[in-house]
Amino acid sequence: MFNGLTQIGIITVMNLRNLPQRIGTSSVAVFGVACVVGVLIGVMSMASGFQRTMTNAGSPTTAIVMRTGATSELNSGINYEQSQLIANSPGIQRADGEPVASPELFVIVDLLKRATQSSANVPLRGVGPSAFAVRDSVKIIEGRNFEAGRNELIVGRGAHSQFANLDVGSTINFGATEWTVVGIFTAGGGLSESELWCDSRILQNAYRRGNSFQSVRVKLTAPEALSELKTAIASNPQLEMDAQLETDYLAAQAEPVSMFIKAVGYPVAILMALGAIFGAINTMYASVSTRTREIATLRALGFGSFPVAFSTLFESLVLSLIGGAVGSVIVFLLFNGYSVSTLNFSSFSQVVFDFAVTIDLLIQGVFFAAIIGLIGGLFPAIRVAKLPVATALRET
Amino acid sequence: MKYLYFIWKNLGRKKMRTLLTILSIAIAFLLFGLLRTLGTAFELGAELSGEDRLATIHKISLIQPLPYSHVTKIQNVNGVESVTHASWFGGYYQDPKNQFAQFAVEGEKYLSIYSDLMSLPPEQLEAWKKNRIGAVVGRATANRFGWKVGDRVPIISTIFPQKNGSYTWEFVIEGIYDVKDARADSTAFLFHYDYYDEAKSFDNGSVGWIIVKVANPDESPRIAAEIDGLFANSFAETKTSSEKEFAASFAKQFGDIGLITTYILGAVFFTMLLVAGNTMAQSVRERIPELAILKTLGFSDVAVLNMVLAESLLISCIGGALGLGFAWLITSGMSEQVAAFLPGFVMGLSVAILGVVLMILLGLLTGILPALQGMRLSIVNALGRR
Numbered sequence: 001m002f003n004g005l006t007q008i009g010i011i012t013v014m015n016l017r018n019l020p021q022r023i024g025t026s027s028v029a030v031f032g033v034a035c036v037v038g039v040l041i042g043v044m045s046m047a048s049g050f051q052r053t054m055t056n057a058g059s060p061t062t063a064i065v066m067r068t069g070a071t072s073e074l075n076s077g078i079n080y081e082q083s084q085l086i087a088n089s090p091g092i093q094r095a096d097g098e099p100v101a102s103p104e105l106f107v108i109v110d111l112l113k114r115a116t117q118s119s120a121n122v123p124l125r126g127v128g129p130s131a132f133a134v135r136d137s138v139k140i141i142e143g144r145n146f147e148a149g150r151n152e153l154i155v156g157r158g159a160h161s162q163f164a165n166l167d168v169g170s171t172i173n174f175g176a177t178e179w180t181v182v183g184i185f186t187a188g189g190g191l192s193e194s195e196l197w198c199d200s201r202i203l204q205n206a207y208r209r210g211n212s213f214q215s216v217r218v219k220l221t222a223p224e225a226l227s228e229l230k231t232a233i234a235s236n237p238q239l240e241m242d243a244q245l246e247t248d249y250l251a252a253q254a255e256p257v258s259m260f261i262k263a264v265g266y267p268v269a270i271l272m273a274l275g276a277i278f279g280a281i282n283t284m285y286a287s288v289s290t291r292t293r294e295i296a297t298l299r300a301l302g303f304g305s306f307p308v309a310f311s312t313l314f315e316s317l318v319l320s321l322i323g324g325a326v327g328s329v330i331v332f333l334l335f336n337g338y339s340v341s342t343l344n345f346s347s348f349s350q351v352v353f354d355f356a357v358t359i360d361l362l363i364q365g366v367f368f369a370a371i372i373g374l375i376g377g378l379f380p381a382i383r384v385a386k387l388p389v390a391t392a393l394r395e396t
Numbered sequence: 397m398k399y400l401y402f403i404w405k406n407l408g409r410k411k412m413r414t415l416l417t418i419l420s421i422a423i424a425f426l427l428f429g430l431l432r433t434l435g436t437a438f439e440l441g442a443e444l445s446g447e448d449r450l451a452t453i454h455k456i457s458l459i460q461p462l463p464y465s466h467v468t469k470i471q472n473v474n475g476v477e478s479v480t481h482a483s484w485f486g487g488y489y490q491d492p493k494n495q496f497a498q499f500a501v502e503g504e505k506y507l508s509i510y511s512d513l514m515s516l517p518p519e520q521l522e523a524w525k526k527n528r529i530g531a532v533v534g535r536a537t538a539n540r541f542g543w544k545v546g547d548r549v550p551i552i553s554t555i556f557p558q559k560n561g562s563y564t565w566e567f568v569i570e571g572i573y574d575v576k577d578a579r580a581d582s583t584a585f586l587f588h589y590d591y592y593d594e595a596k597s598f599d600n601g602s603v604g605w606i607i608v609k610v611a612n613p614d615e616s617p618r619i620a621a622e623i624d625g626l627f628a629n630s631f632a633e634t635k636t637s638s639e640k641e642f643a644a645s646f647a648k649q650f651g652d653i654g655l656i657t658t659y660i661l662g663a664v665f666f667t668m669l670l671v672a673g674n675t676m677a678q679s680v681r682e683r684i685p686e687l688a689i690l691k692t693l694g695f696s697d698v699a700v701l702n703m704v705l706a707e708s709l710l711i712s713c714i715g716g717a718l719g720l721g722f723a724w725l726i727t728s729g730m731s732e733q734v735a736a737f738l739p740g741f742v743m744g745l746s747v748a749i750l751g752v753v754l755m756i757l758l759g760l761l762t763g764i765l766p767a768l769q770g771m772r773l774s775i776v777n778a779l780g781r782r
Contacts, residue, residue, distance in 0.1 A: 028674045035667040039660050069563050071492050075554040108457040118648040175456045175633060275423035278416045279671040286678055343649040
């Protein structure tokens with residue numbers, strides 16, 4: 001008599017080596033799980049990519065000041081005097097005696113999406129030289145920076161890839177003014193890469209905004225300096241403003257879209273998993289029923305019911321894990337880094353982001369596959385355990 | 397039909413297997429129903445938009461306001477039946493999370509241009525016209541916040557302060573409008589443009605966008621071109637398109653939701669095709685001797701083919717009907733709750749029809765190979781195989 005563990009080992013190995021004989025049904029189970037895991041990871045990578053773009057480049061020492069009650073830069077408003085008051089508040093870093101503060105103008109222009117030629121709300125940001133001091137991740141990767149006082153644009157890497165006619169050297173019209181694209185920049189994969197930038201003074205004139213802005217970004221001396229800045233702003237009756245960390249602001253802006261993708265993605269993945277579980281149970285029942293005599297023979301030879309049942313469960317698990325791995329790899333190869341854009345309703349403008357198939361998601365996918373395999377194999381395994389040896393031997 | 401009982405009995409041969417196959421198909425169709433409904437909810441704006449309406453927006457961007465004078469100028473364009481306008485208010489109720497659409501409009505005119513979609517009881521319209529700070533709200537939003545006619549509601553604008561500096565605007569609900577098509581949007585909050593324009597502290601005398609009703613939809617392209625021509629080279633150039641194009645292009649801003657759902661559904665159905673096809677093939681394989689006996693008894697090749705096909709069709713249709721039915725239950729149960737966030741989450745007839753077509757296709761595709769196998773059986777070999 002073998003001991004239990006050896007029995008389990010022998011039968012499981014035998015079972016797995018027999019898999020090629022049942023290649024048809026087995027590959028159906030593998031394929032089913034691959035599809036489920038693929039869709040799960042695919043949809044979730046969209047959510048994680050969006051989240052990453054929105055929040056990645058946010059710096060914990062950057063604060064953004066907007067009008068109290070404004071939900072995004074779009075509906076905030078700050079006049080020149082206020083922007084100066086904000087810049088000279090305590091808690092803000094200074095370089096060469098000047099505060100590191102960037103008053104910015106944020107408008108939306110209608111451009112065409114490259115892929116569909118349909119219109120898209122593209123953010124256009126008017127900035128001064130200090131914008132580059134506040135965001136140290138911004139780098140020009142092609143062409144040059146815009147020159148102050150000229151109708152020149154630099155475009156983010158994402159905007160350049162998604163929207164038509166933004167190559168260096170091309171010209172675009174916004175209303176009566178003509179602009180020349182002079183450079184392309186990156187910003188650490190962050191939200192700025194979806195934007196077009198130009199000189200804020202020129203933009204103020206083009207949009208008849210007088211000398212006003214919508215937000216002031218400031219570099220804090222430390223993340224804790226935020227409360228100092230907040231108190232200073234609150235105590236100044238001329239400033240009906242609110243300061244918040246850029247990271248918090250961006251997280252809030254990202255939430256609705258991320259929530260939407262997840263609210264759709266998870267139920268879809270769970271329903272698909274349910275379907276795949278049914279498929280897996282069917283496959284395993286089929287595998288058991290074609291091997292009825294073989295199993296009965298093993299039992300007659302003295303193998304216990306548990307080792308035989310375990311091998312069935314294990315087979316199902318292995319098939320599902322193979323499926324999970326196949327699905328993950330395919331989605332990774334197909335979608336990782338795939339660039340798309342969507343309208344972020346909080347800022348009413350387009351955000352360009354890449355699908356991000358992260359390690360976390362891959363682990364989630366494999367975990368999901370394992371659950372499908374376990375549940376799918378459980379019932380057939382129980383049937384195997386209960387198989388009456390005498391009648392099963394006679395079965396054809 | 398006379399074989400139906402026989403086919404039915406065959407389904408019961410391995411009850412567990414049949415049940416599992418039906419359930420997995422049901423899930424595929426449940427997903428199909430839900431995702432297509434979601435996809436169409438995004439495309440609905442275009443489907444429900446009137447043939448005879450044009451939308452004129454600022455050429456630079458939808459968010460740039462247009463001068464009010466544009467409205468009167470457009471009125472004079474040949475072929476224009478009536479013109480109205482709307483302005484985005486960007487407000488919320490109590491908490492910034494409670495966002496919904498508010499438009500400053502010319503009440504009666506706006507409702508009459510959209511009379512194909514919206515209906516308001518005449519006495520409520522009269523009351524609204526008389527109350528300067530009156531507002532009319534869609535059923536979904538009224539339900540969302542529990543508003544009744546006569547309620548005073550403060551709305552906080554994220555954009556417009558009043559002249560006194562306050563961002564809080566007070567309104568009185570004078571009416572609740574219903575939509576004539578269950579899929580249409582009943583979330584909007586409409587209030588008087590006059591009140592808005594006089595009270596707000598900047599951008600006075602401007603409107604958000606202009607809605608043009610044309611007498612003859614065939615003339616739309618000419619009229620649109622003429623309108624844009626009117627304002628060419630002015631400081632506020634316009635872009636006029638049919639409401640349908642405008643809605644479609646706006647929906648595309650979200651990205652191709654339709655395409656994404658199609659990809660997912662493609663993966664789902666391909667999987668189901670394999671799972672169900674495999675089951676079908678297996679059950680036919682097991683029955684080869686029986687099929688041979690049927691043939692010996694005088695059943696024709698075609699009869700055997702039909703019987704197997706009918707079986708897979710039956711499985712697919714039972715599963716499909718279950719799934720679609722479930723999807724219908726879920727969407728109709730949810731549509732009222734989500735109407736305030738996702739108007740149009742209602743399963744349309746087109747989804748159901750496409751679903752039925754897919755059921756039949758799936759049934760035929762999964763059954764065809766085993767059926768052909770059954771048809772081509774040679775009696776002698778098949779009987780001998782035992």
